[in-house]
Amino acid sequence: MRVITHTCPICGTIVAANVLENNRVMKCPGFRCQEVLRFEDVDRDAREHFLENLDRYQI
Amino acid sequence: MKGVLLSGGTGSRLRPITHTGPKQLVPVANKPVIEYAIEDLKAADITEIGVVLGHKGRDEIQELLGNGSKYGVDITYIVQGNPLGLAHAVGCAREFVGDSDFVVYLGDNMLRHGVLDLIESFQSGEYGAGIALQEVSNPEAFGVADVDEHGTVTGLVEKPDDPPSNLALIGMYVFSPVVFDVIERLEPSWRGELEITDAIQLLLDDGHAIDSHVVTGWWKDTGKPKDILEANRLVLEDKELNTVGVIESGATTDGRIELAKSAVIEDGAVVRGPVSIAENTTIKKGVYVGPYTSIGADSTLEDIHIENSVVIGGSEITANGRIVDSLLGRNANVKSAEDLLPEGRRLIVGENSQLKL
Numbered sequence: 001m002r003v004i005t006h007t008c009p010i011c012g013t014i015v016a017a018n019v020l021e022n023n024r025v026m027k028c029p030g031f032r033c034q035e036v037l038r039f040e041d042v043d044r045d046a047r048e049h050f051l052e053n054l055d056r057y058q059i
Numbered sequence: 060m061k062g063v064l065l066s067g068g069t070g071s072r073l074r075p076i077t078h079t080g081p082k083q084l085v086p087v088a089n090k091p092v093i094e095y096a097i098e099d100l101k102a103a104d105i106t107e108i109g110v111v112l113g114h115k116g117r118d119e120i121q122e123l124l125g126n127g128s129k130y131g132v133d134i135t136y137i138v139q140g141n142p143l144g145l146a147h148a149v150g151c152a153r154e155f156v157g158d159s160d161f162v163v164y165l166g167d168n169m170l171r172h173g174v175l176d177l178i179e180s181f182q183s184g185e186y187g188a189g190i191a192l193q194e195v196s197n198p199e200a201f202g203v204a205d206v207d208e209h210g211t212v213t214g215l216v217e218k219p220d221d222p223p224s225n226l227a228l229i230g231m232y233v234f235s236p237v238v239f240d241v242i243e244r245l246e247p248s249w250r251g252e253l254e255i256t257d258a259i260q261l262l263l264d265d266g267h268a269i270d271s272h273v274v275t276g277w278w279k280d281t282g283k284p285k286d287i288l289e290a291n292r293l294v295l296e297d298k299e300l301n302t303v304g305v306i307e308s309g310a311t312t313d314g315r316i317e318l319a320k321s322a323v324i325e326d327g328a329v330v331r332g333p334v335s336i337a338e339n340t341t342i343k344k345g346v347y348v349g350p351y352t353s354i355g356a357d358s359t360l361e362d363i364h365i366e367n368s369v370v371i372g373g374s375e376i377t378a379n380g381r382i383v384d385s386l387l388g389r390n391a392n393v394k395s396a397e398d399l400l401p402e403g404r405r406l407i408v409g410e411n412s413q414l415k416l
Contacts, residue, residue: 003150012135014137029138
C-alpha cells in the first residue's frame, strides 16, 4: 500500500496524507508551529491515488 | 543508523490513566517510559530519531521531548494519524530515514539491555532486517520466529497452534531501507492494518536474509497497569538510586532510596527501598513507604502504608490504611473518611477506574 506523506516546510514535521485529507486545511501538528498545511500540498498524483483508495486509509 | 520511535496508540488498556495523556508518558521510577527508549537509542549512538505520533498525546509528547537537544539527540516528528499498522507507521518515516538503516523501537516498551546488541548483530552481516526475540513459555500467544543454527530467520508465524520455536517477536527491529519498497507492496490485513510481520515475511520471500537477536535481559511492554508496576519493580531493582533530599533525624530508612533534592522524609516516617521519591514530595510522620514504590513530584503522604505502587504525582494521600500493588493517576487524592457521617467511603472515580475495597 502506498504510504503518502507531506513535510511541513517550516518545522519539518512529516504528516501522513490521512491527517491532511481529514482536515483539508489545518495548522501544522508540529508543536507551536503556525504553518497552515493543506491536502492540496500533496502532489497531484499521490492525492488522486489517495482519494481513489480512500477506504484503505481509514480504520 | 537512525531511530524510529513509535509513539501512537490509544492506551486503552491503561485507562483511566490514559484518559488525560498518552501511555508513553506514564512514569516508571519517576521517568516517562518514552525517555528510556530515547536513552537506549542514544546509548547505541543513534542521535537522529523520528518520533511517530498518532492522534493521542501529540502535543504532550512533543512538549516533553522538544527537539531532543536535552537528550543530546535530534528529533523529527512524524504524524501518522490513523492507526493503520506498524508497517504504515514505518512507511511514514521513509523521507526521514532516507538511505540509512534504522532501528524501530516501540515507545511503550522497555528493554533492560537496550538495542546495541541487536544493532551489532544486524551489522555483522548483509541483512534486510534484524528482529529481537525472547524465549517465552507460551509462544502460541505471540508472533514466533523459526531460526537456523546461525540465528538467521527462516520463517515467521503469527500466534501458531504448533509453534516452530519458543522465540517470540518482541517488537524491536532493525531495517535496511529496502523495507520501504516492501511496505508499498503490502496489503492491509484482516484488521485493516499494514502488519510489520507481513513486511518481514515479504523480505524473506524476496530472498533477503533476516537476522535475529535473542534478548536475555528483561523486556516489558508497559501497556497495562500491572505491567507498569512490574516495570517499576525491575527498574528500581537495577537503577542506581541517589539520596539527595532531606532525611530528618527520627525517620527510619533502609535499602536504596532515590530522594530528589527538594523531597523530605520527615521524623517518624519509615521508608524501605528500593524506592523513588520525586521533587517537592513530603513523606510525613506515620507513613510507611515499602519496596518497589515510586512517588511522583508534588505529593504529600501522611499516615498511609504504601508499597509496590506507583503514584504519578500531585497527590495527597493521607488516609490511615494500606495501599499495595496500585497505580494512582496524576492529582489523585486518597484521604480519610473517618470523621465523616454517615460512615462510608466517598468515591469520585473516573471512567474505567478499578477499585478493590
